[in-house]
Amino acid sequence: MSHLMGWLCHYTPVEILTALGYTPYRLLGREGNNPRATTYLLGNLCPYVQSCLEAAIRQELPPLDGVVIARSCNAMIHLANVWPHYGAGGKTIVLDVPRRLNEDAIFYFSQNLRQLAVEAALAGQQRLDEKRLWAAITWWEEQRTTWRRLLTRRAAGEEPPAGKEIIEGLSRWQTSPNLREADKLEEVITRPAHLLRGKAPSQPRLLLVGSILPWELITMVEECGGLSVFEDSCNGRRLLLNPTTTAVGEGDPYLYLARLYLESPPCPRMVSDREKRRRYWAAIVDQFPIQGIIYHVMKFCDAALYDFLDLKVFCEKRELPLLRLDGDFSGGNRGQWQTRLEAFLEMLEVR
Amino acid sequence: MSLTAGVDVGSLTTKAVVVRDGRMAGAVVLKSGVNSAEIAEKALQAALEQAGAGLESLDGIVATGYGRIRVPFAGRRVTEITCHARGIYYLWPEVRTVIDIGGQDSKVILLDAGGKVRDFVMNEKCAAGTGRFLEIMAGALEVPLEEMGTLSRQAGQGANITSMCTVFAESEVVSLVAEGRPVAEIIRGLHNAVAQRVVAMAQRLGWEEPVAMTGGVAKNSGVVKSLEENLDTSIRVPPDPQIIGALGAALLALR
Ligand code: SF4
Numbered sequence: 162m163s164h165l166m167g168w169l170c171h172y173t174p175v176e177i178l179t180a181l182g183y184t185p186y187r188l189l190g191r192e193g194n195n196p197r198a199t200t201y202l203l204g205n206l207c208p209y210v211q212s213c214l215e216a217a218i219r220q221e222l223p224p225l226d227g228v229v230i231a232r233s234c235n236a237m238i239h240l241a242n243v244w245p246h247y248g249a250g251g252k253t254i255v256l257d258v259p260r261r262l263n264e265d266a267i268f269y270f271s272q273n274l275r276q277l278a279v280e281a282a283l284a285g286q287q288r289l290d291e292k293r294l295w296a297a298i299t300w301w302e303e304q305r306t307t308w309r310r311l312l313t314r315r316a317a318g319e320e321p322p323a324g325k326e327i328i329e330g331l332s333r334w335q336t337s338p339n340l341r342e343a344d345k346l347e348e349v350i351t352r353p354a355h356l357l358r359g360k361a362p363s364q365p366r367l368l369l370v371g372s373i374l375p376w377e378l379i380t381m382v383e384e385c386g387g388l389s390v391f392e393d394s395c396n397g398r399r400l401l402l403n404p405t406t407t408a409v410g411e412g413d414p415y416l417y418l419a420r421l422y423l424e425s426p427p428c429p430r431m432v433s434d435r436e437k438r439r440r441y442w443a444a445i446v447d448q449f450p451i452q453g454i455i456y457h458v459m460k461f462c463d464a465a466l467y468d469f470l471d472l473k474v475f476c477e478k479r480e481l482p483l484l485r486l487d488g489d490f491s492g493g494n495r496g497q498w499q500t501r502l503e504a505f506l507e508m509l510e511v512r
Numbered sequence: 513m514s515l516t517a518g519v520d521v522g523s524l525t526t527k528a529v530v531v532r533d534g535r536m537a538g539a540v541v542l543k544s545g546v547n548s549a550e551i552a553e554k555a556l557q558a559a560l561e562q563a564g565a566g567l568e569s570l571d572g573i574v575a576t577g578y579g580r581i582r583v584p585f586a587g588r589r590v591t592e593i594t595c596h597a598r599g600i601y602y603l604w605p606e607v608r609t610v611i612d613i614g615g616q617d618s619k620v621i622l623l624d625a626g627g628k629v630r631d632f633v634m635n636e637k638c639a640a641g642t643g644r645f646l647e648i649m650a651g652a653l654e655v656p657l658e659e660m661g662t663l664s665r666q667a668g669q670g671a672n673i674t675s676m677c678t679v680f681a682e683s684e685v686v687s688l689v690a691e692g693r694p695v696a697e698i699i700r701g702l703h704n705a706v707a708q709r710v711v712a713m714a715q716r717l718g719w720e721e722p723v724a725m726t727g728g729v730a731k732n733s734g735v736v737k738s739l740e741e742n743l744d745t746s747i748r749v750p751p752d753p754q755i756i757g758a759l760g761a762a763l764l765a766l767r
Contacts, residue, residue: 482631487636497636500578500591500592500593500634501634503591504591504593504594504629504632507590507591507593507594507629508594508628508629508630508631508632
């Protein structure tokens with residue numbers, strides 16, 4: 162029976178967990194209201210964070226040895242405070258993630274990762290062997306490469322797998338308890354590749370942006386006639402990081418990981434990385450012929466709100482249509498979104 | 513000859529418009545009910561009757577409004593945003609901003625020179641700033657909804673309504689009545705509150721002149737006046753602002 166270690170924020174280096182013998186298990190929240198979580202967390206706190214706690218209280222999670230909570234935003238800090246008392250049991254490991262990118266930040270993060278390896282070690286386990294860590298790094302990188310290759314095909318003229326299938330596949334990839342079994346891996350990663358359907362479709366090509374994108378939104382976008390060709394979110398493309406120029410197997414693996422994660426496409430919380438984020442959007446728009454952008458603002462997420470304002474300016478300069486949809490991650494936003502989405506797609510069609 | 517129809521199923525009223533050779537030939541407004549399909553059909557039949565035509569002679573039907581998916585006989589479904597834009601463009605092609613306040617939601621729509629939707633914004637899922645808000649307040653004040661406009665124009669000033677939440681605003685209204693504040697001033701305060709809410713949406717969108725208003729609430733001259741004061745511009749209101757969505761739908765059915 163594999164040991165499962167929960168994690169939430171995509172700045173959590175799963176390589177360390179794998180090297181320690183765990184199967185990393187992403188907490189992706191649940192649909193519905195969070196009445197029990199709001200007993201312990203304020204009602205006006207990120208609904209995704211609330212729903213993760215709700216799932217734990219309702220014992221809907223598989224047995225976890227613990228959970229790594231990255232201190233990525235205010236909501237996560239609150240979650241880290243209450244999890245040891247009301248969460249799923251096991252260890253609660255808090256990982257501090259810098260909000261800016263420079264050599265000091267990389268060094269600081271690498272030290273935190275070293276500490277994470279110590280805190281997460283299984284009972285009686287020796288200091289984490291660097292060879293094992295490099296092996297885990299290689300293993301994860303191979304998988305990410307496969308995913309990246311598949312997602313890049315959405316840039317080409319072929320009809321890509323639907324966004325819904327991609328997000329479904331990525332979710333399974335992050336939550337499969339048997340991920341290390343080769344056949345499972347094959348099934349999870351390569352299945353969406355079989356869904357490539359030949360020539361390019363005529364639906365409007367959309368970029369979906371947000372902190373964490375609800376499955377409900379991607380499904381609706383595609384039901385209404387749009388095509389999600391890029392999901393800039395921590396459960397979408399951001400999860401796949403970017404390959405680094407640093408060689409694998411040389412030097413300090415913690416420094417390597419710190420660089421890999423911090424230098425990858427930034428999340429809205431990386432406040433000092435605005436220019437990098439703009440360049441990232443520009444590259445997506447050009448490479449994936451984007452015709453319209455939908456921004457999902459998670460209720461009460463300040464990081465997303467500021468990010469949206471920046472994207473708005475970006476879209477105005479490029480004359481790209483932008484739609485903002487606010488959601489509470491409950492799975493019950495359909496009524497609120499339907500007309501907005503349809504009107505947005507009608508707007509794109511007549512262009 | 514071409515004959516098309518548009519049916520707009522809103523939360524409070526259902527509208528049908530028949531257009532013959534690009535000109536309006538029939539228009540009907542009915543109260544919405546539980547059975548949207550039945551009311552929509554009734555409205556369409558009545559509009560066709562006015563036009564002196566039968567269902568079989570229609571070249572196309574477009575359904576719009578929040579109940580558009582429940583109109584089984586429609587050939588196409590188009591959102592009310594696109595339909596209101598089309599309807600106003602038909603009446604006044606120079607209009608660049610449309611404010612539509614209906615029973616259940618309010619929207620601000622920006623048009624380009626060709627009448628196409630450039631951008632839009634809709635209110636949150638909340639009754640504040642909608643026809644429903646005014647209906648509830650009319651109930652609390654025991655004033656017929658249709659008289660609110662005339663009454664508010666008699667007030668020299670508006671009472672200050674601090675909450676836009678329908679539930680809180682209602683209790684504020686009750687307190688103001690208890691304090692003996694004249695009803696006309698309370699209504700004017702309510703109209704200002706609705707207008708401020710919609711103006712905030714318009715500003716977020718970067719509204720441009722000329723401005724037109726559609727939807728049932730445009731029949732309330734008090735709200736129109738408050739909007740004009742807050743935007744510092746004059747607002748064009750079509751003779752029957754409620755049917756503009758259905759008119760736009762009928763025109764879109766021509767394609
Ligand atoms: S969605 Fe926003 S508030 Fe929620 S965890 Fe992410 S950054 Fe934090």
